[in-house]
Amino acid sequence: MATTVQQHGCGKLRDVARLLQELKDVQAKAAYVAKQIQAKGKLTSIILRDLQRTTTVSEIECVFSPFKPASKKSLAERAKASGLEDAAKKFMKGGRMNFKLLVDPKTKGKEDVTAVQNGIMHIIAEIIASDKETLEQLKEISTDRESMIVVTPAKVRLDKNEKDPKKAKTASESHASLSENFDVYFRRKFFPLRDIQSFHVSHTEGPCINRAEKNGVMSVKVTFPDRAVRRFDSFIVRKWTPPEATTDEYKLWKATFLDVYERLLLPRLIREIRSGLTKNAQSESLAIFGSNLKHLLMSPPILGKTIMAIDPGFSHGCKVAIISQRSEILQTGVFYLRFPNNSSAMLIRYLTTFKCQTIAIGNGTACRETEVFVSRILQTPELRPLNCSYCIVNENGASIYSVSPLAIEEMPDLDPNIRSAVSIARRLQNPLAELVKIEPKHLGIASIRYVAGIGQAMAAKIIKHRVCEGPFINRSQLQEVKGLGKKTFQQCAGFIRVSPSETPENKTEDKVDSSKTSSEIHQCRGKKRKHHETLSHNPLDTTWIHPESYEAAERLVSIIGLSTADVGSSKMKQMLDKILRNAGDETLADNIGVDVHTLKIIMDGLKSPSNFDIRSDFSEPVFKKGVTSADDLRIGTKLTGQVVNVVGFGAFVDVGVGSDGLIHTSKMRGKLVVQGNKVEVCVDSISGSKGHHSKLKIGLQLLRVM
Numbered sequence: 001m002a003t004t005v006q007q008h009g010c011g012k013l014r015d016v017a018r019l020l021q022e023l024k025d026v027q028a029k030a031a032y033v034a035k036q037i038q039a040k041g042k043l044t045s046i047i048l049r050d051l052q053r054t055t056t057v058s059e060i061e062c063v064f065s066p067f068k069p070a071s072k073k074s075l076a077e078r079a080k081a082s083g084l085e086d087a088a089k090k091f092m093k094g095g096r097m098n099f100k101l102l103v104d105p106k107t108k109g110k111e112d113v114t115a116v117q118n119g120i121m122h123i124i125a126e127i128i129a130s131d132k133e134t135l136e137q138l139k140e141i142s143t144d145r146e147s148m149i150v151v152t153p154a155k156v157r158l159d160k161n162e163k164d165p166k167k168a169k170t171a172s173e174s175h176a177s178l179s180e181n182f183d184v185y186f187r188r189k190f191f192p193l194r195d196i197q198s199f200h201v202s203h204t205e206g207p208c209i210n211r212a213e214k215n216g217v218m219s220v221k222v223t224f225p226d227r228a229v230r231r232f233d234s235f236i237v238r239k240w241t242p243p244e245a246t247t248d249e250y251k252l253w254k255a256t257f258l259d260v261y262e263r264l265l266l267p268r269l270i271r272e273i274r275s276g277l278t279k280n281a282q283s284e285s286l287a288i289f290g291s292n293l294k295h296l297l298m299s300p301p302i303l304g305k306t307i308m309a310i311d312p313g314f315s316h317g318c319k320v321a322i323i324s325q326r327s328e329i330l331q332t333g334v335f336y337l338r339f340p341n342n343s344s345a346m347l348i349r350y351l352t353t354f355k356c357q358t359i360a361i362g363n364g365t366a367c368r369e370t371e372v373f374v375s376r377i378l379q380t381p382e383l384r385p386l387n388c389s390y391c392i393v394n395e396n397g398a399s400i401y402s403v404s405p406l407a408i409e410e411m412p413d414l415d416p417n418i419r420s421a422v423s424i425a426r427r428l429q430n431p432l433a434e435l436v437k438i439e440p441k442h443l444g445i446a447s448i449r450y451v452a453g454i455g456q457a458m459a460a461k462i463i464k465h466r467v468c469e470g471p472f473i474n475r476s477q478l479q480e481v482k483g484l485g486k487k488t489f490q491q492c493a494g495f496i497r498v499s500p501s502e503t504p505e506n507k508t509e510d511k512v513d514s515s516k517t518s519s520e521i522h523q524c525r526g527k528k529r530k531h532h533e534t535l536s537h538n539p540l541d542t543t544w545i546h547p548e549s550y551e552a553a554e555r556l557v558s559i560i561g562l563s564t565a566d567v568g569s570s571k572m573k574q575m576l577d578k579i580l581r582n583a584g585d586e587t588l589a590d591n592i593g594v595d596v597h598t599l600k601i602i603m604d605g606l607k608s609p610s611n612f613d614i615r616s617d618f619s620e621p622v623f624k625k626g627v628t629s630a631d632d633l634r635i636g637t638k639l640t641g642q643v644v645n646v647v648g649f650g651a652f653v654d655v656g657v658g659s660d661g662l663i664h665t666s667k668m669r670g671k672l673v674v675q676g677n678k679v680e681v682c683v684d685s686i687s688g689s690k691g692h693h694s695k696l697k698i699g700l701q702l703l704r705v706m
Helices: 002-039 045-053 057-067 075-081 085-092 113-129 132-143 165-180 193-197 205-214 226-240 247-297 340-353 367-377 398-402 405-410 416-429 431-435 456-469 475-480 486-495 519-524 547-559 570-583 585-592 596-607
Strands: 148-153 190-192 218-223 307-311 318-323 329-335 358-362 389-393 638-647 650-654 661-664 678-687 697-705
Touching (some): 045 057, 057 132, 075 085, 075 113, 218 247, 318 340, 318 416, 329 416, 340 367, 358 367, 389 416, 398 405, 405 416, 570 585
Antiparallel strands (some): 307 318, 318 329
16 A cells, blocks of 8 residues: 555545545445336346446436336326327337327317327327437537537626616626626637536636526527537437338427427436536546645744734734744734724834744735735834744634634633634644644544644643743653653654754743743743753654664664764765665665665655755745735736635736736646745736725736746
């Protein structure tokens, strides 16, 4: 399994698991349908074989269709109730019919010859519409290269009784405004079905077509070329028309074929097409969402800094929280944008008191106004020596977390709004560690919330030990924590690293507002901390090498003539690569007493820089010191920004003007971007009102990925 994951990746394995589950669902459905048909006494070896060969639920429906009970209100059932079923079957076999003999003025559906013919036609139409071969041939129409989804602007629907011209004008303007929201999706009006079904067209267009139609903005039709319809018509005539049919009988057959196609088959085909497109779009949307989520979770941490976070707001004010390098709450407060003088004084006091150089601003309501306010105070003489900068942080889910049991347990004395600000600060400091606190149903990542062997209670004990006794010097110190035995240490040690910056000799104390810290800090006040003169930092504690493999790692380092102090150096990398080339992995693994897989982990750990974090390969947040006004934008203006969302038709980029710009796929010059990428762009188009950010639309052209 481990080899399979390394070769193909988790994504491929998930695809295989999903397909396997789909096939199991098909098998279960086929078995259920077989029992249903058997209960009717109509299950034959041929039908059973057809069911066993199906690979989709749609194929099962084709096999089961002739045996499904019809609706009692259907035209065919009404005709059967009139006593025309035997006549219809006789007509299908080519028997001569005298329709006048079937007329019965007292029976509904048999009042005259026309009613009789219509009843027979409806019964035959239902039989044809349930035929497996006919349904399979019907699907061939949609595979023609000229089968299209045609999208056209819908006409404004106004109330005929509306006499007020102002209301009519408002309705028209509302329709036009709604139409603008879909313009980016519908730069072309014809969508070949083959392209959409094979994902050659954006996955977003399927759901968007549905939304546009539902809102009355677009008229949506599925069209098929005449040649495809003629091919199907020829098939249906050959299959169902008796060879000895007379001219009059042939006319009735043609009327039946037209009825079954327009009333039953065509609507069914369109429903299946639209349903299939939506299902495919949802699958691809989930894949893109997963990619966006990955890059959100893998955003590099901003470690070693005191951070101020602001949760913007108008009526309830902007909530402020300052956290230490170790995520402890140092200060909280609230300021109001409508009182700029008092608010400026408060922020300046907080920033200077805690020597805070990094500010995180939530991207919710009043974000733009708060950004402008912060950028102004950063230019004041008092703050220039700090060289402060700020960045915009995605606050999605912060409010959900702030009222969760976990947040209440972690910050019982804080208002939920303040908890949101704390969450925003911690998201910037260590995104992964904070985002996993959100309910798994909101992020779908329950399995990464916990470290092996450590539950919430043990995590609290480790934090309390760190606060009371000082930072850990090495991994083995974890065993001093009450309740953390050898087995738990064995499970968790590989996931916990000890940074040299956290050791006492490198530690810098944070100024802590005692009224804002946790109860554990208060419990430690007055206690004498233990001294650890005999303990020393082990460079291997900064790697992902497990303590069980330290002896083997030290043996390997000794073989190449270096020491553990050289971990992560270029010399270490060169010597390890050299000995691996000369000795081979199996021989080298035997020499240090481990298997090849463990050898690879050890070598990767020794090569990686101290405290290497896989998230460092992903794009860092964009920090700014001032804002750019939308009024400054011109066609051709070059900007730098960060990709905030990737969709099927392009990528949205925060360029710092209050409205995200769009790089359409046609403007990406063949390059791919992911969420979090820093990019250099050029303004390609500007539309809407610069005074209203919600209506401003900025088109961008990608110049380069930074």
